[in-house]
Amino acid sequence: MTDDTGDRLQTSARGWLTLQLAVLGFAGLCGAIKSGGTGGSGAPRAVEAVAGVLVLLALGVACAATYLVARIAWPVHTPPTADGVRTGRRLHLGIGLTFLAVLLVAVAASTAWWPEERPSKAGALVEVSTASGTWCGTLRASAGGALGLEVADTRQPLDIPLGEVAALRPVGTCGA
Structure with missing residues (x-):
């Protein structure tokens, strides 16, 4: 393999490494937000647990991808020209793992849009x-034009x- 091919692989790896570090930071941020939330997303606990595992998995995949590409971008022992085919495969694997990490974070983040159950106001x-x-009570169905x-x-x-309705307000108890 020529030095030109090795230089191109190294330059490409350095560009991808920048993107990977952003993905790694994003996965870590999503994990911190997921674990630091107070009320959850409204999703069932099992879905929340799966989302948490997916964020951790995405973080691990992003770390592995970053390691693979960083070894090409800044080699410690052997330059990327030593084995171009293997280096190219590692770069492709690192890029593929980066996309997998983004996909895992996106799936985990989708629980934020889980529809929340609204408490019934039937007895309000x-x-x-x-x-x-002035009257106090619970609302009920009535004919049109009337409360x-x-x-x-x-x-x-x-x-x-x-x-005839002058005011309507929610109350905790009647007759207080």
Whole structure:
């Protein structure tokens, strides 16, 4: 193999090494964010665990890829011209592992978009004020143009015309 081919491999490896260090930092950052989160993503615990393992795996793959390419970019013992075919294979393997690390981080990060379950507001209490009085209870379905309320004290359904509603606010308890 010529020195020109070895120099090209080394130059290419140095360019890829810059990208790999960015991938390595990104995988590490994702791992730190994943472990430092307070509430999680809303995904089931098993999915969160798999995502955490994928981030750690991506970090390991990125480290291995960086090692392979760094040995070509800055050889310690033998220059890249010594065995061009093997050096080229190592460079291709390092580049492939870099893409694998990016893919693993992307899959792990996808749990951030897991749909969150919203708590049911079926039993939430509201206070409705009109010119003729104030009622407290839970909202219910009603005819169009009216606010349906099941009054807390009597459990009686009440339909209040929307034009008469002066205020509507959530409350913790009724009659306080």
